[in-house]
Amino acid sequence: MDIPTPWPSLDPSAVGALSSSLRGQLFHPGEHGYDDVRKVFNAMIDRRPAVIVRPADAEDICRTVSFARTNHLPVSVKGGSHNVAGSAVIDRGLMLDCSGMKKIRVDAERRVAVAGAGALLADLDRATQTGGLATPLGVVSVTGIAGLTLGGGIGWLNGKHGLACDNVLAANIVTSDGGLLKVSADEHADLFWAIRGGGGNFGVVTSFTYRLHPVGPVLAGGFLFPAERTREVLRFYPEFAASCPDELSMSASLGRDDSGNPVLSVGVCWSGEHGGADSALRPLRDLGPAVDIVAPTDYCELQSAHDAGFPQGQNHYWKSSFFTEFTDDAIDILLHFAAELPSPASGIGMQQMHGAAARVDTAATAFPHRRSQIELLILCQWADPAETERNVGWARALFEALQPFAVRGVYVNDLGDEGEDRVKAAYGANYDSLSAAKAKYDPTNLFRSNQNIRPAP
Numbered sequence: 401m402d403i404p405t406p407w408p409s410l411d412p413s414a415v416g417a418l419s420s421s422l423r424g425q426l427f428h429p430g431e432h433g434y435d436d437v438r439k440v441f442n443a444m445i446d447r448r449p450a451v452i453v454r455p456a457d458a459e460d461i462c463r464t465v466s467f468a469r470t471n472h473l474p475v476s477v478k479g480g481s482h483n484v485a486g487s488a489v490i491d492r493g494l495m496l497d498c499s500g501m502k503k504i505r506v507d508a509e510r511r512v513a514v515a516g517a518g519a520l521l522a523d524l525d526r527a528t529q530t531g532g533l534a535t536p537l538g539v540v541s542v543t544g545i546a547g548l549t550l551g552g553g554i555g556w557l558n559g560k561h562g563l564a565c566d567n568v569l570a571a572n573i574v575t576s577d578g579g580l581l582k583v584s585a586d587e588h589a590d591l592f593w594a595i596r597g598g599g600g601n602f603g604v605v606t607s608f609t610y611r612l613h614p615v616g617p618v619l620a621g622g623f624l625f626p627a628e629r630t631r632e633v634l635r636f637y638p639e640f641a642a643s644c645p646d647e648l649s650m651s652a653s654l655g656r657d658d659s660g661n662p663v664l665s666v667g668v669c670w671s672g673e674h675g676g677a678d679s680a681l682r683p684l685r686d687l688g689p690a691v692d693i694v695a696p697t698d699y700c701e702l703q704s705a706h707d708a709g710f711p712q713g714q715n716h717y718w719k720s721s722f723f724t725e726f727t728d729d730a731i732d733i734l735l736h737f738a739a740e741l742p743s744p745a746s747g748i749g750m751q752q753m754h755g756a757a758a759r760v761d762t763a764a765t766a767f768p769h770r771r772s773q774i775e776l777l778i779l780c781q782w783a784d785p786a787e788t789e790r791n792v793g794w795a796r797a798l799f800e801a802l803q804p805f806a807v808r809g810v811y812v813n814d815l816g817d818e819g820e821d822r823v824k825a826a827y828g829a830n831y832d833s834l835s836a837a838k839a840k841y842d843p844t845n846l847f848r849s850n851q852n853i854r855p856a857p
């Protein structure tokens with residue numbers, strides 16, 4: 401059973417005692433800094449925690465979790481704050497802002513990196529690339545490694561090296577009893593399994609140990625197709641994405657040109673020997689792109705190439721689903737809605753999942769969506785709150801229209817606040833095992849500000 405939430409009857413002397421026991425900082429409502437720390441990436445989210453703690457180290461986290469448990473305060477955890485549902489911040493609970501814990505150690509010889517849970521993708525990529533190494537992460541460098549990894553982590557290296565969570569070798573995690581556990585294939589293997597796809601349901605990760613791979617300058621860039629080819633390229637894209645070599649990863653985006661016509665661009669990253677790229681990219685070039693820019697690119701440069709498209713302070717509303725093909729009827733819908741895009745920064749993203757990421761057994765980690773497929777993300781982004789209804793309405797209508805063509809499931813990291821059925825669809829066949837792990841490691845659901853897994857009865 402969930403613990404109840406008693407705020408505002410929090411004992412000030414207990415909060416004071418916690419504050420003086422910490423090496424990090426504690427913020428009360430109304431205090432200088434409180435409003436900055438509670439802000440998350442999605443400007444639609446405006447929540448007020450009873451207390452915010454910014455820990456300096458794992459011991460601070462242990463103390464804070466014990467305090468939260470004793471005082472019946474549900475806990476939210478902030479890594480990079482990018483989650484679209486805004487689950488990093490909680491009303492009337494305790495928010496743990498891990499952004500101060502960014503320490504990274506790279507052992508280039510063993511090809512391993514240990515990263516503090518507050519690191520952003522850019523921090524980890526920069527540290528690993530000094531040795532010509534990298535671990536698979538996402539494609540926008542200011543995203544947090546923690547939320548991304550715990551939910552899966554789809555990016556440019558997923559075809560060759562799997563998801564971010566597939567490359568976690570170990571983690572340190574503070575569970576709901578305030579104890580710090582090291583988890584790996586040999587220690588607390590059920591918890592190690594659960595945090596690779598089960599999100600932040602099981603405790604506060606203080607650090608991750610990642611496997612690294614040699615990743616040199618990649619061949620990266622993209623193709624923009626003329627509007628009259630949009631239908632043809634859409635039909636071709638899922639099939640090609642499922643059959644292309646592991647070294648090729650793609651992410652397409654359907655938008656609208658200045659005349660209002662739907663247009664498709666396909667971003668690519670080739671992470672193999674450069675000589676192999678030409679034949680791999682030939683099928684895309686045969687479709688006659690109007691723009692074809694693919695060039696040797698520094699990996700960190702590629703990782704931050706999309707950052708400018710996602711400025712801070714914007715409102716976001718997203719809907720995610722998976723597709724293995726686009727039928728003519730589905731394409732009709734996509735083209736119709738793309739022509740009516742509600743804001744210039746919005747779009748329909750089509751991130752490919754394939755290769756090594758798709759070959760992992762469904763039950764091997766908690767991330768269940770193991771097949772070659774496209775994650776279709778309806779992504780609305782706008783500045784003016786007066787535009788909210790139009791953007792949300794458009795995204796919902798497109799999502800509903802496409803559902804008959806989608807395969808079951810949703811990517812947990814791109815899920816909004818969408819109800820129990822969608823949460824279950826996100827964890828898929830692994831839900832019951834996750835629920836058993838939740839009952840063992842967080843029986844009172846202290847960590848419930850997430851795509852929440854109910855503890856098994």
Ligand SMILES: Cc1cc2nc3c(=O)[nH]c(=O)nc-3n(C[C@H](O)[C@H](O)[C@H](O)COP(=O)(O)OP(=O)(O)OC[C@H]3O[C@@H](n4cnc5c(N)ncnc54)[C@H](O)[C@@H]3O)c2cc1C
Nearest residue numbers: 479480481482483487517538539544546547548554600605
């Ligand atoms: C602009 C943008 C680009 C993105 N690109 C990609 C992409 O390329 N690939 C991809 O796979 N996803 C991508 N995402 C989605 C991203 O993976 C999720 O939003 C993810 O939750 C972000 O992690 P975070 O740490 O920044 O988020 P936060 O909002 O800080 O945290 C999200 C949740 O993660 C959990 N969490 C965070 N830190 C901890 C911790 N230390 N211990 C335990 N639980 C924790 C908590 O449950 C928290 O509520 C993108 C999102 C955005 C906004």
